[in-house]
Amino acid sequence: MYEIFRQYLDTKIKLTADESLKIQECAIIKKVRKHQYLLQEGDVWKYDAFISKGCLRTYAIDERGDEHVIGLGIENWWIGDRESLLSGNPSKFNIDAVEDSELVLFAHQNFEKLCMDIPAFGNMVNQILQRSFIASQNRIQAALSYSAEEKYRSFLEKYSVFATRIPQNMIASYLGISPETLSRVRKSVSKKH
Known part of the structure; x- marks a missing residue:
């Protein structure tokens, strides 16, 4: 599973052997079965998560019990609840597996340290966040118009x-x-x- 993430990194940035090892040492491998939760509403999200295999969805459930899919993720995408991660507040969302899935997780504190210690990694993450923000803006515009x-x-x-x-x-x-x-x-x- 980690090998898929390493290959992903190789397509994005150049790392020294030492930098690559630092990243690998912080990685947590997680398998999630179909329909299994990665995050449940009310829990605090504490990770930066890369999908190495499978498909997951982020969704909320309204007061009538209706599901509202907020986001989807597949191989080579990142997933999580950014608001809960940064605020420490309980999540409003659930994340579960649509298919059997495998992820590479990083405890957020370790992830932030990697971004600081390895500038190429930090720049890559910044670019991902910028693209994610733009995609969210486009999605809101489409939903409204x-x-x-x-x-x-x-x-x-x-x-x-x-x-x-x-x-x-x-x-x-x-x-x-x-x-x-x-x-x-x-x-x-x-x-x-």
Whole structure:
């Protein structure tokens, strides 16, 4: 599992053997079975987490018991609850495995030290956070201004890999539309192709 993360790092940055070893020594390997929680609402999130295998989702449950998928993650993506991590407050979210998954976790204090001690690693993390922020802005803009069909088309353009890996009800929740609306939109989109 760690080997996948090391290969990921090799595609992003140049590390000395000593730097690579420092990172590996801080890594915690975690396996999560399908439907198993990585984080439950009310717990404090304490890690920076890289997905080396599998698919996970971040979601909230409203007062009616409806799930709202906030985020999705697959191989070579990072996942977690940034607000809980930085504030120390209990999380409002759940993170669970959509598929059997394997992760490389870093206790946040160790992760921050790695970012300080290894400038290339810190720069890589900063770039990831910037891209994540931009993706969040784009998602908010789409949620506020796109039609259901535009949301689905945009989802397929950006995240087509999820269309075959997660159930349709989770896609609908991620898009902020009902499963029935998603079914209608999918039929309409397939007719146009």
